[in-house]
Amino acid sequence: QAIFIYPLNALIASQRKRIHAWCNALSPKITYGIYTGETKAEAAKDKRDKSFPQIIDRKTLRENPPQILFTNPTMLEYLMIRSDDQSLVNQSKDLKWIILDEAHTYNGSTAAEMAILLRRVLQLFGKKSSEVNFAITSATIGKGKQNEMNAFISNLTGKDATTDFCFITGQRVVPKLDSYNEIDN
Numbered sequence: 001q002a003i004f005i006y007p008l009n010a011l012i013a014s015q016r017k018r019i020h021a022w023c024n025a026l027s028p029k030i031t032y033g034i035y036t037g038e039t040k041a042e043a044a045k046d047k048r049d050k051s052f053p054q055i056i057d058r059k060t061l062r063e064n065p066p067q068i069l070f071t072n073p074t075m076l077e078y079l080m081i082r083s084d085d086q087s088l089v090n091q092s093k094d095l096k097w098i099i100l101d102e103a104h105t106y107n108g109s110t111a112a113e114m115a116i117l118l119r120r121v122l123q124l125f126g127k128k129s130s131e132v133n134f135a136i137t138s139a140t141i142g143k144g145k146q147n148e149m150n151a152f153i154s155n156l157t158g159k160d161a162t163t164d165f166c167f168i169t170g171q172r173v174v175p176k177l178d179s180y181n182e183i184d185n
Contacts, residue, residue: 002097003121004070007105009036012070019070020054029053031066035075058084065092073117080124095125095132098157103138106156115156122158129158 006012012034023030033039033055043057055066065088071079079085098118100106106114122129134157154161 001092001094002068002099003076003095004068004099004101005076006070006072006101008102009038009072011101012036012072015070023053023068030068031055031064032068032070033061033066035061035069035071035079037075062088073114076117076121080120089124093125095121095127097133097135099135099137100156101137103136103153103156111152111156115158118157130160134159 004012006015016034019032023032029052031053035058039061040057042059043051048056048060053066055061055064061069062085069092079088098121100114119129122132125132134153136153136156150161153159
């Protein structure tokens with residue numbers, strides 16, 4: 001139902017504990033898989049059971065696709081063309097979300113490649129961009145350039161720049177610590 005695309009495996013790994021806690025806390029639990037070059041071909045049943053709700057091996061991903069797939073652009077390309085992965089795609093036709101993390105890393109030819117990849121993903125799943133929700137994240141895309149951001153996101157996703165966007169901003173909050181000694185106690 002959702003594909004999270006991270007530009008680097010290290011970013012996926014840094015979020016894994018949070019992802020697991022979040023998916024595990026929901027009722028019913030939401031299954032997820034991390035599909036990178038490091039994903040094992042097959043895992044023992046006891047390891048699969050201990051890792052739930054994470055699906056930890058390619059064999060299980062292909063037999064029983066997770067609700068959320070975390071991957072990178074290269075592995076997403078492989079998933080689309082590799083015959084071994086066709087069962088994963090064929091069983092996952094209900095794509096509702098595509099999330100791109102670190103959108104500021106997509107510029108120039110990298111942005112064009114990502115735009116083409118996203119269109120191919122939509123085509124593979126039989127969806128139009130209007131039928132899928134996109135979430136584009138970045139901690140460094142600046143304020144005050146709304147028209148440029150709209151054009152960038154529209155070109156990347158195929159969404160209508162005038163009606164399909166909602167921007168959510170935040171601010172950094174650094175808690176005040178009275179004393180470091182209190183932490184040691």
